[in-house]
Amino acid sequence: MVQLVGSLRKELADSLSACRVLVVGAGGIGCELLKNLVLTGFKNIEVIDLDIIDVSNLNRQFLFQKKHVGKSKAQVAKESVLQFCPTANITAYHDSIMNPEYNVEFFRNFMLVMNALDNRAARNHVNRMCLAADIPLIESGTAGYLGQVTVIKKGLTECYECQPKPTQKTFPGCTIRNTPSEPIHCIVWAKYLFNQLFGEEDADQEVSPDTADPELSWNPADTEARATASDQDGDIKRVSTKDWARSTGYDAVKLFNKDCLSESLFKDDIQYLLTMDKLWKKRKAPLPLDWLEIQKLGKILEVTGTGLKDQQVLGVAGYSQLFSRSVETLRSMLADKGDGAELVWDKDDPPAMDFVTAAANLRMHIFSMNMKSRFDIKSMAGNIIPAIATTNAVIAGLIVLEALKILSGDVEQCRTIFLNKQPNPRKKLLVPCALDPPSANCYVCASKPEVTVKLNVHNTLVLALQDKILKEKFGMVAPDVQIEDGKGTILISSEEGETEANNSKFLSDFGIRHGSRLQVDDFLQDYTLLVNVIHCEDLEKDVEFEVVGDAPDKAPTPPSAQEDKNVANGNKDSAEPSTSSKAPAEQDDVLIVDSDEEEPSSSTMDVRMESGGHKRKLHDAETGEASAKRQRLDQPLAADEEDDDIIALD
Amino acid sequence: KRVKEESIISEEEAAQYDRQIRLWGLDAQKRLRGSRVLLVGLRGLGAEVAKNLILAGVKGLTLLDHEQVTEESCRAQFLIPVTAQGQNRAQASLERAQYLNPMVEVKADTDRVETKPDKFFLQFEAVCLTGCSRDLMVRVDQLCAQHNIKVFCGDVFGYHGYMFSDLGQEHNYVEEKPKVVKPKTDESNDGPEAKKPKVDPNETTMIKKTASFCSLKVALEVDWTNEKAKSSLKRTPVDYFLLHVLLKFRTDKGRDPHPESFEADATLLRQIRDDVLEAMGLSSELLPHDFVSYCFSEMAPVCAVVGGVLGQEVVKALSQRDAPHKNFFFFDGMKGSGVVDYFGPK
Numbered sequence: 001m002v003q004l005v006g007s008l009r010k011e012l013a014d015s016l017s018a019c020r021v022l023v024v025g026a027g028g029i030g031c032e033l034l035k036n037l038v039l040t041g042f043k044n045i046e047v048i049d050l051d052i053i054d055v056s057n058l059n060r061q062f063l064f065q066k067k068h069v070g071k072s073k074a075q076v077a078k079e080s081v082l083q084f085c086p087t088a089n090i091t092a093y094h095d096s097i098m099n100p101e102y103n104v105e106f107f108r109n110f111m112l113v114m115n116a117l118d119n120r121a122a123r124n125h126v127n128r129m130c131l132a133a134d135i136p137l138i139e140s141g142t143a144g145y146l147g148q149v150t151v152i153k154k155g156l157t158e159c160y161e162c163q164p165k166p167t168q169k170t171f172p173g174c175t176i177r178n179t180p181s182e183p184i185h186c187i188v189w190a191k192y193l194f195n196q197l198f199g200e201e202d203a204d205q206e207v208s209p210d211t212a213d214p215e216l217s218w219n220p221a222d223t224e225a226r227a228t229a230s231d232q233d234g235d236i237k238r239v240s241t242k243d244w245a246r247s248t249g250y251d252a253v254k255l256f257n258k259d260c261l262s263e264s265l266f267k268d269d270i271q272y273l274l275t276m277d278k279l280w281k282k283r284k285a286p287l288p289l290d291w292l293e294i295q296k297l298g299k300i301l302e303v304t305g306t307g308l309k310d311q312q313v314l315g316v317a318g319y320s321q322l323f324s325r326s327v328e329t330l331r332s333m334l335a336d337k338g339d340g341a342e343l344v345w346d347k348d349d350p351p352a353m354d355f356v357t358a359a360a361n362l363r364m365h366i367f368s369m370n371m372k373s374r375f376d377i378k379s380m381a382g383n384i385i386p387a388i389a390t391t392n393a394v395i396a397g398l399i400v401l402e403a404l405k406i407l408s409g410d411v412e413q414c415r416t417i418f419l420n421k422q423p424n425p426r427k428k429l430l431v432p433c434a435l436d437p438p439s440a441n442c443y444v445c446a447s448k449p450e451v452t453v454k455l456n457v458h459n460t461l462v463l464a465l466q467d468k469i470l471k472e473k474f475g476m477v478a479p480d481v482q483i484e485d486g487k488g489t490i491l492i493s494s495e496e497g498e499t500e501a502n503n504s505k506f507l508s509d510f511g512i513r514h515g516s517r518l519q520v521d522d523f524l525q526d527y528t529l530l531v532n533v534i535h536c537e538d539l540e541k542d543v544e545f546e547v548v549g550d551a552p553d554k555a556p557t558p559p560s561a562q563e564d565k566n567v568a569n570g571n572k573d574s575a576e577p578s579t580s581s582k583a584p585a586e587q588d589d590v591l592i593v594d595s596d597e598e599e600p601s602s603s604t605m606d607v608r609m610e611s612g613g614h615k616r617k618l619h620d621a622e623t624g625e626a627s628a629k630r631q632r633l634d635q636p637l638a639a640d641e642e643d644d645d646i647i648a649l650d
Numbered sequence: 651k652r653v654k655e656e657s658i659i660s661e662e663e664a665a666q667y668d669r670q671i672r673l674w675g676l677d678a679q680k681r682l683r684g685s686r687v688l689l690v691g692l693r694g695l696g697a698e699v700a701k702n703l704i705l706a707g708v709k710g711l712t713l714l715d716h717e718q719v720t721e722e723s724c725r726a727q728f729l730i731p732v733t734a735q736g737q738n739r740a741q742a743s744l745e746r747a748q749y750l751n752p753m754v755e756v757k758a759d760t761d762r763v764e765t766k767p768d769k770f771f772l773q774f775e776a777v778c779l780t781g782c783s784r785d786l787m788v789r790v791d792q793l794c795a796q797h798n799i800k801v802f803c804g805d806v807f808g809y810h811g812y813m814f815s816d817l818g819q820e821h822n823y824v825e826e827k828p829k830v831v832k833p834k835t836d837e838s839n840d841g842p843e844a845k846k847p848k849v850d851p852n853e854t855t856m857i858k859k860t861a862s863f864c865s866l867k868v869a870l871e872v873d874w875t876n877e878k879a880k881s882s883l884k885r886t887p888v889d890y891f892l893l894h895v896l897l898k899f900r901t902d903k904g905r906d907p908h909p910e911s912f913e914a915d916a917t918l919l920r921q922i923r924d925d926v927l928e929a930m931g932l933s934s935e936l937l938p939h940d941f942v943s944y945c946f947s948e949m950a951p952v953c954a955v956v957g958g959v960l961g962q963e964v965v966k967a968l969s970q971r972d973a974p975h976k977n978f979f980f981f982d983g984m985k986g987s988g989v990v991d992y993f994g995p996k
């Protein structure tokens with residue numbers, strides 16, 4: 001006789017009320033998940049989220065109300081759940097899961113971990129922690145109408161990092177600086193410009209014309225000649241923007257004379273680009289703006305239609321006025337902050353958003369592209385992922401159903417499930433697929449993971465190895481690096497201060513050369529990776545390193561096919577490119593939906609800085625999170641789909 | 651019935667609805683804002699649908715339920731406070747439902763739906779029926795279809811759930827498609843591949859379409875005795891027949907299968923299965939013996955899934971954007987499969 005408690009067998013119901021589970025994230029999926037867990041009978045739940053509540057969350061994160069804006073998501077979520085289930089035992093952490101406090105021992109407290117995250121760095125980290133603790137992990141993601149759930153169990157299934165995920169789309173420096181052809185190039189340029197003028201200086205974010213553009217000449221000697229010529233020229237307009245600003249002695253009048261600055265960016269620099277005539281042989285040449293003429297057009301009357309105010313597209317005169325106004329506002333904000341201050345770009349800060357809207361549009365106009373509304377630019381500049389309640393509701397329901405299978409001991413019943421927008425040819429809106437076994441050469445969960453990296457040992461800094469390669473690319477949080485040189489030389493120590501002196505040295509300074517091996521440990525993640533070094537002197541321009549075997553068995557998709565797929569999905573490419581250009585990875589794999597993180601507003605950034613014990617500058621944090629950009633989603637192929645006719649599921 | 655669009659969206663709405671306006675557009679949001687919806691039944695599924703529609707920003711949502719809150723229903727849904735036992739379910743759900751979005755007019759109605767006169771339903775743009783008898787659903791569907799009111803039905807039985815929609819004979823909607831951009835072919839032999847100026851690849855265009863739906867009565871009375879129907883049986887979700895069995899149980903017993911009377915209800919369910927399938931001219935093997943184990947009570951995660959799909963269908967229909975699912979959605983929580991299938995005349 002079957003004993004039921006509600007719809008569940010008694011044994012299962014009992015184990016639900018006894019076990020402890022961890023929910024990572026209290027946002028869109030997290031709110032729905034917490035509700036489902038307590039209604040299903042889970043009693044002991046811990047939830048962690050570093051973020052605070054924003055008004056734009058309220059269309060779907062239903063545990064929050066307007067009065068909660070600014071408060072901790074984890075904390076308010078707990079309080080709201082207790083309202084309808086006072087007997088639930090919920091612990092809330094307003095913190096980052098990447099904080100070393102949440103070590104393998106912490107994870108071992110739980111029978112199950114469920115991710116409700118929106119960025120890849122955290123997913124990689126939790127993946128490793130769950131592997132280290134050998135705890136099942138339910139991974140999920142949503143974007144717009146699409147969603148996905150899957151189960152990760154060490155030794156049984158693929159881990160989150162078994163399949164290479166496409167890296168963020170990046171644009172070469174010369175595209176941004178010389179030959180933009182899409183609005184996104186102009187938007188990235190505008191954000192770089194913001195940083196050059198008001199924010200943290202970054203050599204990878206130059207905005208002035210690029211004299212070393214490979215297109216200018218086949219002959220490397222020519223390119224070099226041109227580069228040195230500009231230095232000797234002494235014409236300040238061809239020097240880096242920050243240097244130019246410095247050369248004026250930060251004279252407020254000269255530097256931020258709206259007309260002077262604008263003339264320089266939108267007329268003089270463009271005229272310089274025009275002298276690089278090779279660029280314009282097959283392209284429409286840019287048209288410099290006659291700044292003073294535009295100013296003379298006077299105040300523009302804004303036409304209101306039936307759209308949102310932000311959805312209007314102003315004219316050139318309108319955006320030139322907006323540019324001038326926002327520069328003035330930002331200049332005084334910077335001055336108010338005092339010496340050595342910097343501003344951090346934030347999509348929710350009106351003058352910062354105005355600035356990018358105006359600068360990007362002016363550049364689009366110069367390069368013969370249709371200008372865009374503030375609404376659209378905000379989407380692209382801020383990496384905003386559209387989101388609704390129903391998609392999250394469905395996915396969170398599926399997560400709990402998978403959780404029940406795991407707790408019943410039926411992990412072989414677990415599936416990856418995709419939520420489509422429309423049913424597939426087999427009428428399926430929800431598509432369950434069998435889980436794949438672990439990948440034999442996964443650089444995370446294989447028994448002795450190893451990778452091979454191509455770089456130039458003479459001009460790669462130790463700091464770059466740590467930040468760009470080990471942390472950003474290989475997802476480590478606190479790497480320790482030993483050179484396998486027979487002496488066990490310690491190159492990088494995760495203890496602060498110990499190896500700081502090494503950061504500004506090159507790898508070759510430590511005897512690292514072609515064929516060297518580095519043993520990299522992240523003790524928090526209980527992860528050891530062996531890195532083989534291949535010395536290479538002819539990497540592509542702007543490319544600092546390459547991981548050998550990054551896209552196994554597949555050639556990179558040609559760019560035009562790539563964009564067709566993007567267009568078909570209706571998703572906007574809002575990448576925050578670094579200057580390294582990597583071939584875009586294949587998009588026809590079925591991917592975990594990375595509902596990648598919005599550029600955070602500065603209010604949330606404060607929390608991020610405090611938590612995790614990382615003294616990361618806001619800018620870096622932005623870029624760090626920017627490296628987990630949202631992925632484009634294809635309609636999942638039926639390749640792995642279960643065929644009910646063939647496989648008996650029950 | 652033309653939905654009145656208020657042309658100005660307030661700043662508050664623009665800020666709150668920002669992430670969904672970016673998905674389905676401002677026009678869709680305006681249409682939602684002009685729509686009144688009736689939701690019958692505030693059990694687990696009803697609460698999910700209520701949440702989804704209130705968050706979406708409809709003009710008004712009326713919660714209709716004559717039942718009282720029991721100890722069980724407190725645990726079953728997240729809108730009813732634990733202190734509300736003895737109160738009417740719709741009334742008890744009202745406060746938390748309203749908190750979800752103060753910009754929506756949420757009302758509670760404690761009457762039995764069967765006692766409502768025809769004209770009651772006519773004040774809504776969409777009607778959503780959960781926990782209702784088959785006869786009532788058929789009647790309301792027939793009435794609403796005449797007046798171009800969109801009708802939705804849905805239920806959750808244990809691990810299984812379904813939704814049905816009738817959007818009328820002529821439901822007009824738009825689909826957003828990308829503008830097709832032909833890549834320029836050009837030979838360039840001198841230098842690295844020159845980048846060409848492109849038409850913005852993200853530009854889209856709106857295409858108008860129409861879909862036609864049949865009534866619930868017709869959808870449920872499909873004839874399985876003819877050869878064509880029999881041959882399509884293999885591809886037919888078994889849940890369609892499960893639905894018939896459960897609706898019959900509900901009609902006969904005035905309630906759904908309950909864990910407290912598991913043995914008796916299980917026996918009755920099997921009996922009904924035999925009767926129903928025999929009447930359709932089908933083998934009772936179609937629903938395996940253990941089907942009874944998985945259709946008791948409302949599973950919260952199944953309510954979430956079905957409520958999510960159903961809620962989104964209501965949003966699509968009211969906003970007249972994106973192709974509606976035609977005309978059933980069946981979810982099997984054991985398998986994790988969710989299928990859309992059409993039952994009715996070709």
